[in-house]
Amino acid sequence: MLDINQIVKTFNPGTITEKVALSGADLHLQEGDFVTIIGGNGAGKSTLLNAVAGVFSVDRGSIMIDGNDVTNLPEYRRATFLGRVFQDPMTGTAATMTIEENMALAMRRGEHRSPFRWGISSKEKKMYRDELARLGLGLEDRMSARVGLLSGGQRQALTLLMATLKKPKLLLLDEHTAALDPKTAAKVLHLTRDLVRDHHLTALMVTHNMKDALQYGNRIVMMHEGKVIVDVNRETKSMLRVEDLLAMFEHTSGAALDNDRMLLG
Template sequence: MLSIRNVRKTFEAGTAGAHTVLDGVSLHLEPAEFVTIIGSNGAGKSTLFAVIAGSVFPDEGSIILDGRDISREKEHQRARGIGRLFQDPRHGTAPGLTIEENLALVYSRASGRFPLSLALRSADRSLFRQVLSRLDMGLEDRLKTPVGSLSGGQRQALTLLIATLVPPKLLLLDEHTAALDPVTAKKVLNLTRDITAAHGITTLMITHNISSALEMGTRTIMMNKGRLVMDLRGGERAGLSVEDLLARYKTTVHENLDSDKILLDVEKA
């Protein structure tokens, strides 16, 4: 489904500030596979997503999605097949538009209907109510509410819905629950699991929460200094505790997984 082949990226190459952020990353994902990614701050996780999505071009290597080499495609060309969520719930929806207008935009883009004519039909509205009710946040009764006035959790749940309404080939989640309170984060994670499973969406999820990394999906990879240093699945991953994982990391890279966020999450877990 997704093959990343020997991707390298050095920022500010040729200057004194040159730093290699992706140092020969290769990764293969099967269709419908859900893989979690953990790693220290600055390990290159978000840059890997940027390279897959096309907002950063690699110096070397290629990205193959669904059998097609997309390495040279621009970000907007790839966006049709790749959904992406960020930590900040303000990404991915238009704040000045209502919930129904945001949903209508997705459908109009997918169907080629003229955008923002937004001649919303009652058939659309009943469909929107139906999909929104899946979020279990009461948003189905707030179709006319501007998205900018929703809470962070409501807005992130809506963003997830919007990103998957027309199921993408690949979903990239970059700490998409990190800015939410623990109860809402859990809810959005459960939605993430349900939606990706229902549509068989191949998913990569970056998280600093080690227990989420082990609970979600079927495979966990770790990054350190621009490299994939560990790839756990099957029996090797099953039954692994947060402490086991941190210990494995330490034995492999000879340093602690150094992130303030990770330590906080271990306390919460």
């Protein structure tokens, strides 16, 4: 479903702030894979996700989604294939627009937006109400409220719902629970798991929580200095503990895992 082939990205080349963020990263996902990504500070986890999303173009290598070469496609055109949830709950929704308007925007992801068709129909409103109800946050009764009035957790849950409203080829989750309190984070993670399972999604989730990385998904990938250094499959993953992960990382990278936000849980 996703083929990341030897991608290289250097930010600010030729200056004192030069930073090699990706140095030949390679990753291949099968349909239905739910991969969690962990790694130290500046390992290139978020950069990898942003490279797939098209936030910037890569210097070398190629990215294929479901057989389509998207390496040179701009961000807005890659959106056709992708559902995205960001670390900052403010990023995924339009604060000045209503809940239902945000959902209507997400429903039309990758489709032609006509200046002659109404932006939201009463038929879809009914569907959105049902979808919101499954969040259990009471948002189904506030569909015409501005998203800016919601809490961070509510906004993140809504963003997640929007990302899967129209089934994406690939769901990108960039530390999407990092800005939430532990209780809300757990709720959003459960929702993530349910949505991925129910819609048979392929997903890539960056996390700084080792326990979450073990608990969710069927594969764990570790990154270090812009490369994928460890790739653990389903069979091995179910037997791993946090200590095993740490040992594995230190063994392969020859360095201790330094992530100042890392939760060993």
